[in-house]
Amino acid sequence: MKALGELVAEGWLIGLERVGYRVVENLPIEHSTIADSKNIQAVAIEYKFVRQGTALPEKSASEYAYNFSGGLPDISQFPFHEYKRAMSDVLTRPDLSQYTYGDSAGSPELVHQLKEYLRQTRSILNRDVVVTNGSQEALYIIAQLFLQAGDQVAVEALGYPPAIAAFKSAGADLVGIRLDKNGMCPLTLEAQIRFGNIKLIYLTPLHQYPTTVTLPIKHRQAIYQLATKYKIPIVEDDYDHEFHYRCQPLAPLAADDPAQLVIYLSSFSKIMFPGARIGVMAVNKRLATAIAEYRLMISHKSNVLMQASLAKWMSSGGFERHLRRTTRQNLQKRDHAVELLRELNCFEFVVPDGGMALWLKLKRKSGNITSAKALAEKALLHNICIQHQQQFIVNPMDSSDEHIRIGFAGMSIEKFATGIHKLIALLKR
Ligand SMILES: Cc1ncc(COP(=O)(O)O)c(C=O)c1O
Incomplete structure (x- = not known):
């Protein structure tokens, strides 16, 4: 029966109900002759990649x-059991309008929840929210939108390798700004801006990656003023703001950004799990549109089931x-x-x-x-x-x-x- 099934699938036989099998009139012979690799004399192609990703880790x-x-x-x-209820709800009553293309900035329910969350926890107001496949996708899109060969990105002298890789992939050169005991040193940043070609500043101000220090208000203000003076966007990576123990965490630069130059990003990889691939950006309208448009070439949107279930979980208080x-x-x-x-x-x-x-x-x-x-x-x-x-x-x-x-x-x-x-x-x- 298995063999017959395979012959039907390949188009040699047709199955007739309560009669049996018949050989088809037009055998698929032509196709199989062409596909016969014995007739093709070829040497395996050697791909010539013009771009390269990051080496895969040896172990997960x-x-x-x-x-x-x-x-x-x-x-x-992670409370998988509880999350299952949110997921099950979503599958029981699917919002079919979400299950196709469109809404590449994020599903309206999740965007609504995230805006509220960022308002309450990070004092971020009046910004568009874009849901991305983890903050890594956000970093990659930002790199592609803002950078080209010969541009420089100012980063902390010890930094987050995946962000650095994303900036390099757009052809940019990285300039590591000296770290003092408080994080990025504004004086060194100024010197580099004046004599270099800095087009973007990447910062992890709340918990500097990897040294963990918190950038004090004075340093933040100095860096913000420099960025305003020289009109350089700041990418603020607020990747684990949820976990601040000593006091309320300092508000992000994005909370007070009259020049609209802060590109705020955060991640659910720490508070949920990295495989969730949920990142969030809070940006001005013009940039949100540019990001959503660019995403159409990469991934269209984030997984709709994940977005819908996360929105449910957040609205139910579980999150x-x-x-x-x-x-x-x-x-x-x-x-x-x-x-x-x-x-x-x-x-x-x-x-x-x-x-x-x-x-x-x-x-x-x-x-x-x-x-x-x-x-x-x-x-x-x-x-x-x-x-x-x-x-x-x-x-x-x-x-x-x-x-x-x-x-x-x-x-x-x-x-x-x-x-x-x-x-x-x-x-x-
Ligand atoms: C500095 C920094 N940014 C962002 C992330 C989160 O990345 P993603 O959202 O792509 O998982 C991490 C996770 O390790 C991180 O350390």
């Missing part, structure tokens, strides 16, 4: 025994409950991590006001390994993933190699402690 994030990568959330704590729960858990995790690392006394560090990671400087006499890169490489051999300073360096001449970045939010307090003890054992061995 979940394959490590201990993955301390800085920004991973604890996905096992807010999850937010409160996760913030409390992450604060506990940070405090345990800080206590443990102080006890072990192998690193110097400043306790961050928020975020999901610690920036640790190797103490000189803490072990045999003094290079952060060497420690990370050794850890990898033992199935432990940590990030090291060299991975974030923008300026090629910078050889600093004394810090590691350790995420504390991605696993339980117990697992974190076991993993850190293993790491320290490697450091001392």
